[in-house]
Amino acid sequence: MKRTPTNDQDLYRTHNPSTNDKIGFRELIAIDFFLLGVKGTDTTVPFFYEFAGNAAWLMPLFIFLFILPFVLLVSRLLARFEGKNLLIISEHLIGRPLTYLAAWVLFLLGMAATVLNTRSYTQMTGIMFYGRTPLIFLYAVILLATAYVAYRGLETIGRVASLLLPYALFSIVLAFLGVYDIIDYRAIFPLFGQGWSVLPKTVTHLGFVVDIFYFALFAGLLKSGSRTYQNATLIGTAMAGIGAMGLIFMYTGVFGYPAVNQVLFHYQQLTRIAHYGQFINHIEAAFLGTWILATVVHFAIYIYTMVYLLHYLVRAKDMFRLFVPIVAAIFFAGLYPYRSEKLFFTYREWIVWALTATVYPYLLLLVLLSRTKGGKKRARKKTAYT
Amino acid sequence: MRWMRLNMKNQLVMHHEKLAREHTQKEMMHLKTPLPRRLNQTVQLIKERFYANKNADFQTRFTSYGRRRAYLIYLQGTVEQALVEHAILAPLNHPLPRRRRIHPGIDARLSSLNIKPLKTIETVSDHLLNGYPVLVIDGERTAYAFSMSAFPSRQIGKPDNENVLKGPHEAFTEDIEKNSALIRRYVRTPKLIHEMHTLGRQQKTSISLFYIEGVINPALVDNIKKRLDAIDRLDYDQIANIEQFIEERPYSLLPSMLTTERPDRVAAHLLEGHIAIMQDNFPYAYIAPATYWTLFHTPEDHYARLPYAWFSRGVRTIAFFLTLLTPAAYVAVTNYHLEMIPIALLMAIAGTREMVPFPVILEILLMEFSFELIREASIRIPSQIGPTIGIVGAIILGQAAVQANIVSPIMVIVVAITGLASYAHPDLSFGFAIRIARFFFIAAAATLGFLGIALLLAAALAYAVSFKSFGVGYFTPWAPYVPSSHDVFLRKPLPNETVMPLSNMPVQKTKANRKRYLSLDKSDPWRKRRRWHP
Numbered sequence: 001m002k003r004t005p006t007n008d009q010d011l012y013r014t015h016n017p018s019t020n021d022k023i024g025f026r027e028l029i030a031i032d033f034f035l036l037g038v039k040g041t042d043t044t045v046p047f048f049y050e051f052a053g054n055a056a057w058l059m060p061l062f063i064f065l066f067i068l069p070f071v072l073l074v075s076r077l078l079a080r081f082e083g084k085n086l087l088i089i090s091e092h093l094i095g096r097p098l099t100y101l102a103a104w105v106l107f108l109l110g111m112a113a114t115v116l117n118t119r120s121y122t123q124m125t126g127i128m129f130y131g132r133t134p135l136i137f138l139y140a141v142i143l144l145a146t147a148y149v150a151y152r153g154l155e156t157i158g159r160v161a162s163l164l165l166p167y168a169l170f171s172i173v174l175a176f177l178g179v180y181d182i183i184d185y186r187a188i189f190p191l192f193g194q195g196w197s198v199l200p201k202t203v204t205h206l207g208f209v210v211d212i213f214y215f216a217l218f219a220g221l222l223k224s225g226s227r228t229y230q231n232a233t234l235i236g237t238a239m240a241g242i243g244a245m246g247l248i249f250m251y252t253g254v255f256g257y258p259a260v261n262q263v264l265f266h267y268q269q270l271t272r273i274a275h276y277g278q279f280i281n282h283i284e285a286a287f288l289g290t291w292i293l294a295t296v297v298h299f300a301i302y303i304y305t306m307v308y309l310l311h312y313l314v315r316a317k318d319m320f321r322l323f324v325p326i327v328a329a330i331f332f333a334g335l336y337p338y339r340s341e342k343l344f345f346t347y348r349e350w351i352v353w354a355l356t357a358t359v360y361p362y363l364l365l366l367v368l369l370s371r372t373k374g375g376k377k378r379a380r381k382k383t384a385y386t
Numbered sequence: 387m388r389w390m391r392l393n394m395k396n397q398l399v400m401h402h403e404k405l406a407r408e409h410t411q412k413e414m415m416h417l418k419t420p421l422p423r424r425l426n427q428t429v430q431l432i433k434e435r436f437y438a439n440k441n442a443d444f445q446t447r448f449t450s451y452g453r454r455r456a457y458l459i460y461l462q463g464t465v466e467q468a469l470v471e472h473a474i475l476a477p478l479n480h481p482l483p484r485r486r487r488i489h490p491g492i493d494a495r496l497s498s499l500n501i502k503p504l505k506t507i508e509t510v511s512d513h514l515l516n517g518y519p520v521l522v523i524d525g526e527r528t529a530y531a532f533s534m535s536a537f538p539s540r541q542i543g544k545p546d547n548e549n550v551l552k553g554p555h556e557a558f559t560e561d562i563e564k565n566s567a568l569i570r571r572y573v574r575t576p577k578l579i580h581e582m583h584t585l586g587r588q589q590k591t592s593i594s595l596f597y598i599e600g601v602i603n604p605a606l607v608d609n610i611k612k613r614l615d616a617i618d619r620l621d622y623d624q625i626a627n628i629e630q631f632i633e634e635r636p637y638s639l640l641p642s643m644l645t646t647e648r649p650d651r652v653a654a655h656l657l658e659g660h661i662a663i664m665q666d667n668f669p670y671a672y673i674a675p676a677t678y679w680t681l682f683h684t685p686e687d688h689y690a691r692l693p694y695a696w697f698s699r700g701v702r703t704i705a706f707f708l709t710l711l712t713p714a715a716y717v718a719v720t721n722y723h724l725e726m727i728p729i730a731l732l733m734a735i736a737g738t739r740e741m742v743p744f745p746v747i748l749e750i751l752l753m754e755f756s757f758e759l760i761r762e763a764s765i766r767i768p769s770q771i772g773p774t775i776g777i778v779g780a781i782i783l784g785q786a787a788v789q790a791n792i793v794s795p796i797m798v799i800v801v802a803i804t805g806l807a808s809y810a811h812p813d814l815s816f817g818f819a820i821r822i823a824r825f826f827f828i829a830a831a832a833t834l835g836f837l838g839i840a841l842l843l844a845a846a847l848a849y850a851v852s853f854k855s856f857g858v859g860y861f862t863p864w865a866p867y868v869p870s871s872h873d874v875f876l877r878k879p880l881p882n883e884t885v886m887p888l889s890n891m892p893v894q895k896t897k898a899n900r901k902r903y904l905s906l907d908k909s910d911p912w913r914k915r916r917r918w919h920p
């Protein structure tokens with residue numbers, strides 16, 4: 001429902017750039033960067049090495065090429081129903097029951113991914129930096145800070161992300177400066193690693209980057225709508241891809257090719273090696289600071305998305321009351337003891353498969369149906385840039 | 387228990403009803419106490435109101451107005467005594483020529499004075515309190531007040547807290563009329579509006595709003611007037627400080643208004659669509675809405691040339707992080723991330739800490755507390771022994787603490803750097819906020835090292851970016867991005883600062899006609915060489 005401002009006070013509220021609860025181009029770029037770029041520092045990297053061998057650093061590029069048409073299709077879908085969220089469009093196209101089903105699937109898979117990822121990040125922090133601190137405590141503290149950032153709302157997450165983006169980029173450059181003299185550039189050859197076999201694996205694991213399509217859930221909250229979504233997602237994804245490519249390139253070059261498979265937490269090990277002259281070395285704790293800031297933004301968006309989905313599913317009046325149950329559920333699910341920590345990778349792969357198998361067909365279905373069912377035909381040309 | 391609560395509630399309700407009743411009675415009395423016709427009655431009423439038998443300041447002077455008796459009433463010290471003698475009493479006592487039958491009116495008799503007719507006791511009392519001598523005449527139901535108040539007030543002096551090396555050296559005083567004149571001197575436009583509101587029950591305080599019509603968003607003015615209305619309904623005895631009545635989040639560390647004592651700074655903000663709120667007897671102006679940037683900037687940033695201003699801002703940005711994070715980072719590094727310190731430095735630190743019996747966190751809290759103690763004491767201490775406290779606090783205490791092995795020398799350096807950096811913040815309120823916040827960061831660092839600092843930083847950043855001052859985000863126009871002159875971390879050359887900060891939603895969107903300027907620029911052969919773009 002669109003409100004028409006009636007008096008000055010209303011104008012002040014609705015036309016106020018500080019309070020209209022929308023996020024713009026810069027914010028979305030930063031959010032996309034933190035959604036995907038951080039994956040170059042976590043347990044996604046071992047998967048890339050498994051699929052592509054020493055060509056792992058090209059994986060972000062392949063993935064980007066594969067999702068490019070999807071981004072264009074989804075933004076075209078959003079343009080046909082300008083100003084509407086993905087779920088509302090879905091209700092219009094496939095009906096409410098099926099949308100509910102899809103939302104439940106999105107929600108459950110998203111929750112599972114959030115639980116696994118938060119847990120693995122906590123383990124990374126604990127094992128690499130806080131050997132004597134109980135993991136439960138670390139997990140609780142990280143989740144609390146993340147939940148607080150998420151609780152302040154999408155607008156706040158976007159602003160925090162856009163303020164932190166330069167520092168995140170700077171830290172990648174700083175990491176490169178720290179290791180450039182020990183990178184063995186020969187390790188990236190043969191350039192395409194194991195050859196064509198990498199492509200089918202990339203396709204089956206497109207679920208790694210499904211986050212940016214989750215963001216279509218908030219399409220109604222974007223300034224300038226689908227145009228912002230398309231451009232910001234492309235630019236943000238490209239930035240994140242370049243960042244991740246640079247990081248993985250550094251891992252391969254620094255640790256050497258077969259040896260890199262033995263490394264568990266690549267980014268943390270890399271920052272441990274980074275050195276600047278003879279005096280400054282071992283400043284991995286400074287990198288830990290920026291990495292944690294990025295992590296907080298990353299999971300804040302996850303938690304916000306989960307809360308949003310649950311809010312849609314249970315038709316809650318106040319969305320912000322759902323933060324406590326969601327965060328509590330993530331916390332307790334994350335405490336589940338595995339038989340072996342190696343199982344983590346198995347579970348993660350299952351979830352990625354499931355996400356790939358559900359989200360992309362669902363989006364394709366919506367895109368196909370939108371061509372026959374309703375919507376504006378030439379809406380996109382009229383919208384302006386942010 | 388339930389009946390008790392009910393009973394209490396009833397009592398509270400009754401109390402409020404009683405207050406409301408009294409209030410309406412007073413208001414009715416206020417409307418319905420006209421001056422009596424008889425002089426004695428009038429004087430008696432006023433005397434009762436001012437407890438004249440006990441009150442030494444209350445003065446009545448008997449005089450005559452033609453053939454009628456009259457009294458001149460005033461409060462001693464609030465009026466200019468000599469002027470009263472010369473301008474009122476002397477002409478009144480001067481005998482009229484006998485031939486004139488018709489007695490001239492008071493306006494004609496004292497025509498050189500600014501005379502206000504008063505009809506009720508309450509207005510008479512208000513005028514007496516504001517330093518007006520009041521003439522009461524027998525047989526008349528009107529009293530006359532003369533504008534000759536002479537409250538003692540300070541001369542306009544130099545700013546105490548916001549010094550600049552280059553720029554005007556004038557600061558507000560306690561006298562609202564002088565302050566208003568000062569602002570008018572810097573903003574000479576008929577569009578400058580000075581609105582006055584009177585608030586407070588016992589002590590009437592006048593609150594002034596300054597803004598420029600046609601620049602400011604009218605909704606902002608409305609909003610502030612609504613808040614003043616709410617305070618008026620509160621009927622508080624005395625509005626000691628309008629800032630704390632008007633702000634949205636009283637418990638927040640972040641200030642939502644900019645406090646300044648410089649009229650030039652007020653003028654600069656008024657021209658960018660802010661509103662200034664001043665109050666009588668208070669030598670500071672509050673500027674709303676305030677953002678992080680307004681609190682971080684100083685007036686000198688625009689008086690100094692561009693590179694110097696950039697340098698100064700850079701130093702201040704570093705000082706901000708030093709104040710907030712130095713002690714926390716020291717705690718984190720020495721407790722959790724020892725590998726970060728180069729081995730030689732590590733040995734040096736370990737050597738100095740060898741004899742210190744306390745853990746780092748206790749040591750740093752001790753030193754930070756002593757530093758805050760010195761700072762607090764040095765404000766309150768009489769100025770004759772002021773320099774002593776610096777010597778005692780900084781040199782003797784620090785030196786002795788180190789020699790007694792209570793703290794390590796490196797800790798003294800950390801605290802000294804933090805203290806020095808904390809003086810670089812131009813805004814008093816924001817400086818307080820950072821100083822308090824750094825203790826939270828110390829606690830976070832002591833708990834989880836850099837992880838704790840980063841988590842707290844993320845949470846604090848999330849809080850700060852969602853903080854709003856009068857509807858304007860704290861980090862606008864940077865996050866969210868809103869068109870402006872990019873006067874945030876750095877600034878542009880002055881002729882290029884042509885766009886208003888649209889986060890304030892001003893009616894007027896630009897500050898200058900850049901197109902016309904550029905066309906002139908092209909024709910200037912001397913400037914042409916310097917331009918990079920066509």
